[in-house]
């Protein structure tokens with residue numbers, strides 16, 4: 001992930017004494033609590049969320065509740081930010097809570113995460129597609145990003161995955177552009193600017209993870225944190241209503257489609273759909289996600305990342321996930337043991353659907 005990682009941002013007071021840190025944390029907390037937007041405190045009982053009413057609730061334990069339907073299963077845990085949707089880990093913007101026998105989540109999460117996911121397959125097909133997809137290979141040039149012990153370079157791996165994805169996805173109906181075509185430097189602002197200039201419909205940023213813990217492995221997918229809510233990795237927040245928050249509804253759906261496909265096709269460990277305020281997500285003028293395709297710091301992940309077969313599988317997952325998002329009523333199924341069609345056929349691109357119109361509308365109803 002390199003410089004995109006919030007966790008790796010240089011902390012300005014790293015060398016200062018603990019007193020300064022405590023003062024800083026106190027002031028930050030005080031400022032945050034004084035500006036916390038009202039919608040962050042709004043919660044809703046799960047049994048009052050309309051899309052959950054058609055599902056059967058069952059209390060699993062004193063801290064867990066499950067909702068089961070024909071096509072979807074959801075599991076929430078009290079005091080946890082993680083919920084499970086169709087076997088996929090997804091972070092809430094705010095932990096679920098439990099009072100007496102009632103479980104509740106933030107209304108923002110109900111409107112922008114849970115509801116869009118449950119309505120994904122009910123969107124109308126798009127009959128006329130003229131879509132530009134921006135694939136953003138992370139880093140480049142002097143900024144190599146993560147470098148693994150076996151000399152895996154993030155900037156090279158992400159570029160290779162982006163090129164492979166473009167080969168699969170490019171068609172008369174879907175124009176695929178890369179933010180960089182070679183090993184060149186590119187600022188984060190330039191990456192978002194290309195999406196604006198091309199009036200892109202989707203923005204996919206591709207990265208490789210790194211951790212001091214070499215046991216950490218698997219795939220993470222990020223969407224921008226809800227306004228006023230902390231990122232997955234942090235406790236503090238800002239009240240910024242970023243441009244990318246306009247698409248929170250679509251961001252959740254796009255992340256799910258791609259993340260689910262990535263897990264199914266690669267067999268990688270599920271590290272969940274998470275929230276962060278990466279620049280490319282905050283500034284995106286369209287639905288956007290950032291995917292971490294594995295850990296260069298993990299021996300097994302790095303071995304995979306160095307194999308072209310693994311990178312091709314990630315590319316298939318990105319292409320398939322994008323198609324699943326565009327055409328949710330006819331998802332492209334690509335189990336691990338079956339090859340994905342190498343190029344989209346004219347018949348399925350002609351019927352490509354989009355939830356853009358509806359999501360752009362519902363995305364704007366969010367309290368901000």
Ligand SMILES: [Zn+2]
Nearest residue numbers: 001002138207
């Ligand atoms: Zn990176």
